[in-house]
Amino acid sequence: MDSHVTLPTPPVSEFSMPSKTKLKITALAGGVGASKLLLGLYEVMDPGLLTIIVNTGDDIVLHGLKISPDLDIVTYTLAGIVDVSKGWGFRRETFHTLRRLAVYGRPNWFNLGDRDLATHIHRTAMLADGKTLSQAADSIRNALGVKSCILPMTDDPVPTLIDSNEGSLHFQEYLVKRRAEPVVRGIRFAGVESAHPAPGVLKAIHAADRILVCPSNPLISIGPILAVPQIRNQLRAHQEKVFAVCPIVGGKSLKGPSDKMLFHLGHDPTALGVARLYADFTGTFVIDPADQAQASTISTLGMKVVILPTVMKTCSQKRKLARNLLSL
Amino acid sequence: MDSHVTLPTPPVSEFSMPSKTKLKITALAGGVGASKLLLGLYEVMDPGLLTIIVNTGDDIVLHGLKISPDLDIVTYTLAGIVDVSKGWGFRRETFHTLRRLAVYGRPNWFNLGDRDLATHIHRTAMLADGKTLSQAADSIRNALGVKSCILPMTDDPVPTLIDSNEGSLHFQEYLVKRRAEPVVRGIRFAGVESAHPAPGVLKAIHAADRILVCPSNPLISIGPILAVPQIRNQLRAHQEKVFAVCPIVGGKSLKGPSDKMLFHLGHDPTALGVARLYADFTGTFVIDPADQAQASTISTLGMKVVILPTVMKTCSQKRKLARNLLSL
Numbered sequence: 001m002d003s004h005v006t007l008p009t010p011p012v013s014e015f016s017m018p019s020k021t022k023l024k025i026t027a028l029a030g031g032v033g034a035s036k037l038l039l040g041l042y043e044v045m046d047p048g049l050l051t052i053i054v055n056t057g058d059d060i061v062l063h064g065l066k067i068s069p070d071l072d073i074v075t076y077t078l079a080g081i082v083d084v085s086k087g088w089g090f091r092r093e094t095f096h097t098l099r100r101l102a103v104y105g106r107p108n109w110f111n112l113g114d115r116d117l118a119t120h121i122h123r124t125a126m127l128a129d130g131k132t133l134s135q136a137a138d139s140i141r142n143a144l145g146v147k148s149c150i151l152p153m154t155d156d157p158v159p160t161l162i163d164s165n166e167g168s169l170h171f172q173e174y175l176v177k178r179r180a181e182p183v184v185r186g187i188r189f190a191g192v193e194s195a196h197p198a199p200g201v202l203k204a205i206h207a208a209d210r211i212l213v214c215p216s217n218p219l220i221s222i223g224p225i226l227a228v229p230q231i232r233n234q235l236r237a238h239q240e241k242v243f244a245v246c247p248i249v250g251g252k253s254l255k256g257p258s259d260k261m262l263f264h265l266g267h268d269p270t271a272l273g274v275a276r277l278y279a280d281f282t283g284t285f286v287i288d289p290a291d292q293a294q295a296s297t298i299s300t301l302g303m304k305v306v307i308l309p310t311v312m313k314t315c316s317q318k319r320k321l322a323r324n325l326l327s328l
Numbered sequence: 329m330d331s332h333v334t335l336p337t338p339p340v341s342e343f344s345m346p347s348k349t350k351l352k353i354t355a356l357a358g359g360v361g362a363s364k365l366l367l368g369l370y371e372v373m374d375p376g377l378l379t380i381i382v383n384t385g386d387d388i389v390l391h392g393l394k395i396s397p398d399l400d401i402v403t404y405t406l407a408g409i410v411d412v413s414k415g416w417g418f419r420r421e422t423f424h425t426l427r428r429l430a431v432y433g434r435p436n437w438f439n440l441g442d443r444d445l446a447t448h449i450h451r452t453a454m455l456a457d458g459k460t461l462s463q464a465a466d467s468i469r470n471a472l473g474v475k476s477c478i479l480p481m482t483d484d485p486v487p488t489l490i491d492s493n494e495g496s497l498h499f500q501e502y503l504v505k506r507r508a509e510p511v512v513r514g515i516r517f518a519g520v521e522s523a524h525p526a527p528g529v530l531k532a533i534h535a536a537d538r539i540l541v542c543p544s545n546p547l548i549s550i551g552p553i554l555a556v557p558q559i560r561n562q563l564r565a566h567q568e569k570v571f572a573v574c575p576i577v578g579g580k581s582l583k584g585p586s587d588k589m590l591f592h593l594g595h596d597p598t599a600l601g602v603a604r605l606y607a608d609f610t611g612t613f614v615i616d617p618a619d620q621a622q623a624s625t626i627s628t629l630g631m632k633v634v635i636l637p638t639v640m641k642t643c644s645q646k647r648k649l650a651r652n653l654l655s656l
Contacts (some may be wrong), residue, residue, distance in 0.1 A: 064453035094424055100446030104471045106453070114442045118428030123393035125434070143432045 004114040023326060026051045026208035030221025031058070032087035034214030035077035040318030041212075042078050042148060045094075045185055047327060050148040053231075055216070056133065057160035057189050057224030060172045062110055063101060065120040066127055068173070069150060069220070071137050072119055074240060079144035087183055087255075090115040109177040134198045153225040156195040160220055161188045169210065171220060180257040184264045185293040187219055192227045197234075205234045211324060214242035216279050217258040219265065226281075235281035244282040245310055246271045249313060250290040254311065270294065271299040282328065285308065330409045332511055338531060351654055353628065354379045354536035358549025359386070359398040360415035361575055361583040362542030365653075369474060370406050370561065373507060373654060379478040379532040381559075384461065384545070385488035385517050385552030388500045390438055392453055393448040396499070397464050398549070399480060400447055407472035413585075420441040437505040453581040462526045479532065484523040487550055489516045499548060508585040512592045515547055515561030518597035522553045525562075533562045540653060541572035543638060545586040546605050549619075554609075561607035572610045578618040598622065603629055612656065614638065 023044065028192045029038060029052050033075065041050055055070045069088065076082035076090065083091040093113035100136040102108040112120065131139075132155040141150045162172035165181035175181060207212055216222050226232045235242055251270050253259045261268040266274040271291040279301035287295065288310040306328060312318045342438045357380050366393045369378055384523065397416065403417065404410040410584060411419040417547075421441035430436040440448065451464040460483040488499035492510035502510060533539055544550050554560045563570055579598050581587045587597040595601040599619040606613065607629035614625065616638040623633045633655060640646045 063449050064456045065449070094442070096422055096424065096442035097425065097446045099447070101450060104450040104467065106446075106450060114422070114424035115428045117445070118425045118432065120432075121391050121393070121425070122432040122434060139432065162641065250599060274421045300650045 005306075015246075022046070023047070023209040024049045024051075025105060025210050025212060025326070026053065026204045027075055027212040027214055027317075028053050028216075028222055028225050029214045030055045030216030031073040034070075034076050034216045035082070035087065036312040036318050037079050037212070037214050037245065037321060038074060038148075040238075040312065040320070040322030041317075041326075042197065042305060043315075044322045046320050047078070051200075051208070052150050053204060053225060054137075054150060055141055055221045055224050056152045056154060057158055057220065058171055059157065059159065060104050060110070061080055063106055064083075064124070065117070066113075066124045066133075066242070067110070068122050068123065068133070068152070070138070071150065072116070074147055074217070075141045075144060077138070078146045078148060079141070081144065084242055089113050103286050104235070110172060111176075111294055132198075134200070143231075148149065149200070149204070151200050153201060153231065154195040154199050156191065157193050157316040158189045158192045158224060158228070160224055161190055162186075162220075163188065175257070180260065184261050187223065187261075187265070188228045189224045192224070195228050197228050197231055202230060202234050205231070205238055209239070210303065210326070211242045213242065213245035213278065213282065214243040217247060217252055217253070217261070218274050219261050232281055234277060237327060239281055240283040242282045243284045243286060243306075243328065244275050244278045245286045245321075245325070246288070246291070248274050248291075249288040250298075255313050272298055275303065279303055285311060286325070332531060340593035341431075346562065350374070350377070351537040352379075353654075354376045354381065354532040355540040355542055356381050356396065356544075356550055356553050357388055357402055357542045358383045358544030359401040362398075362544045363402050363410070363550070364544050364646050365540070365573065365649060366402060366476075367405050368640065368648070368650030369654075371643075372647050372650045375406070375475040379528075379531050379536070380476060380478050381481055381532060381553060382465075383549045383552050384480045384482060385486055385548065386499055387485065387487065388438070390440070392450045392452070393440075394461075395438070395440075395448050396451065396461070396465070396480070399468075399478065400444070403465070403469045403472060403474055403478055406474045406476060406478075409471070409472065412446050417441050427601060429626055435505075438500060439504075440633060444630050460526075462528070477528070477532070479528050479561065480526050480558050481529060482523040483526050484519065486517045486520045486523050486552060486556070489518055489551055490514075490548075491516065502584070508588065515551065515593070517552050517591075518556045518590040520552070521557065523533070523556050526561055529556075530558060530562050531560070533566060534609055536566070536569060538654070539563065539566060539570045539571065539651050541606065541610065543573040543582055545575060545581070545584055545589070546602050547586070547589050547595075550606075567609055570610045571612045571614060571634075571656065572606045573614045573649075573653070574602050574603075574616070574619070575637060576602050576619075577616040600626055603631065607631055614653070626643040 027133045058069045083089045098112050126136040133152045159265035162169045162174040166182040232297040262269040270288045272294045275298040286306045299305045308324050341574040386397045401416045411417045454464040461480045490497045490502040491514035592596040599615045600622045602627040612632040614634045627633045636652050
């Protein structure tokens with residue numbers, strides 16, 4: 001076995017680690033998948049030392065309201081108000097407004113709950129008042145009592161567009177309206193070449209003791225973050241600090257259509273396929289024991305490989321992976 | 329008694345009139361008070377022959393949403409979805425979004441229900457798409473199945489500002505936030521001099537067989553409509569067709585702070601005081617039997633005076649006043 005490959009670490013007991021670590025962590029995150037790990041981190045470290053850079057390619061304007069799904073999923077999760085069964089939205093949510101919007105002939109394929117709408121209305125009003133998306137995100141996480149810093153990857157609109165056998169679709173149309181059924185032929189982040197990293201993003205990468213790439217879709221959750229000018233280069237400059245958690249286990253997505261999208265776009269829908277996409281900026285690639293057989297091949301890409309249980313179904317699993325990542 | 333004064337007409341039985349009349353009616357309306365009469369009219373005449381010109385001076389932008397309280401009160405009332413006990417908003421409404429807006433530090437003194445919010449979101453989105461307030465009002469009343477034409481007095485923003493002992497307040501701040509407690513020193517309709525009547529407004533006055541001024545606040549419900557250039561002159565040109573229902577009975581407002589506002593601004597808070605404000609464009613002034621003693625003085629202003637029961641607490645009273653007005 002290649003010297004870069006680390007065998008599965010002995011499992012860390014819930015009680016054998018100091019409950020807080022002093023490492024400054026910066027995480028790159030999409031939505032639901034990332035939030036599992038983020039919640040684990042939030043609970044086992046000083047949350048004030050955690051900074052999260054969030055994908056905004058999923059953002060969409062509906063009914064004149066600026067909706068930032070991944071920012072909200074991360075924020076609601078850490079605030080403890082998320083609907084855990086779905087991974088997004090408020091728990092015990094109602095949909096009275098949405099039903100009445102449909103009466104006015106407005107599209108209702110995107111679920112907007114009554115409580116959730118307050119977030120979109122507040123953010124939209126802040127933007128109309130000349131504030132930035134970063135300022136809105138900070139206002140929201142502060143109001144909800146989240147102690148970690150939550151940064152959009154950019155304050156500029158960079159909508160993810162899916163080129164498919166049904167034409168060009170906004171990512172939300174592809175995912176939610178069309179339930180990820182169209183065949184993906186290409187992905188574009190419209191306007192990304194002229195986007196700027198949001199204030200604090202480059203510094204958060206520079207200043208971190210450890211940078212974690214959460215187990216999110218590499219193409220449409222982490223991909224947009226990497227596509228913002230300067231961010232990928234900044235990660236490369238700190239490659240030894242970058243730990244990426246593979247979102248594919250045993251050839252299947254932990255969450256969402258990653259495997260299918262990888263396949264349709266000519267990538268291997270495997271840990272190795274993801275590793276190839278991350279090799280230029282990642283120091284350590286974290287795979288599940290299920291993919292142990294790919295470890296030595298992945299290590300030939302120039303990354304260390306660490307094998308850790310990455311499937312997080314329970315709170316305990318989330319905390320355990322978080323602790324393991326902090327203890328590497 | 330002056331020859332212009334008509335004694336109380338014998339009450340019209342619910343069953344002695346044809347259930348529909350072929351008169352084309354145009355009504356000038358504020359919110360809650362007007363809607364009582366409008367609902368009566370809607371039920372006793374062909375609603376397709378009814379056009380309602382609605383005050384928009386009350387309109388306000390809150391949380392980036394364009395709110396048109398009087399348009400919505402009239403529309404919800406005729407659609408049969410209004411909260412009858414309050415006279416505004418949806419019946420069986422919930423306020424989940426508003427409570428969450430307050431968590432974000434947003435003002436929550438203006439009650440915005442979850443179902444009601446769909447109307448504001450839809451209207452705001454239409455305006456952002458380049459549509460007019462008239463088009464939004466028409467879209468909303470059509471979606472809600474209202475068969476009468478509902479026109480805003482103007483598509484231009486003409487906010488009613490109250491000069492008070494607490495400074496200049498938007499009308500909603502004065503009425504809702506400050507519960508009509510400040511002493512009113514003056515009323516302005518900001519920008520009204522350059523406002524235009526909404527499409528169809530002047531024609532609706534011209535083409536009507538009868539123009540009804542609903543029992544609304546003469547200063548801040550009917551007043552803004554009259555202040556839009558050309559509308560008052562158009563009414564004067566059709567004075568013989570104008571029937572105004574007095575909103576003051578026995579020296580008290582049927583609804584809201586009309587009496588107090590009239591008093592503070594140097595008008596008599598009586599039927600006569602209102603009559604003076606309407607005399608230049610009204611052919612027939614309708615007062616309640618409680619104010620019969622003022623009839624002959626009012627008639628000296630040059631209007632016919634008709635005495636009819638104008639207090640509408642029950643559906644039957646609303647229909648009866650409507651029938652009486654149609655049968656004059």
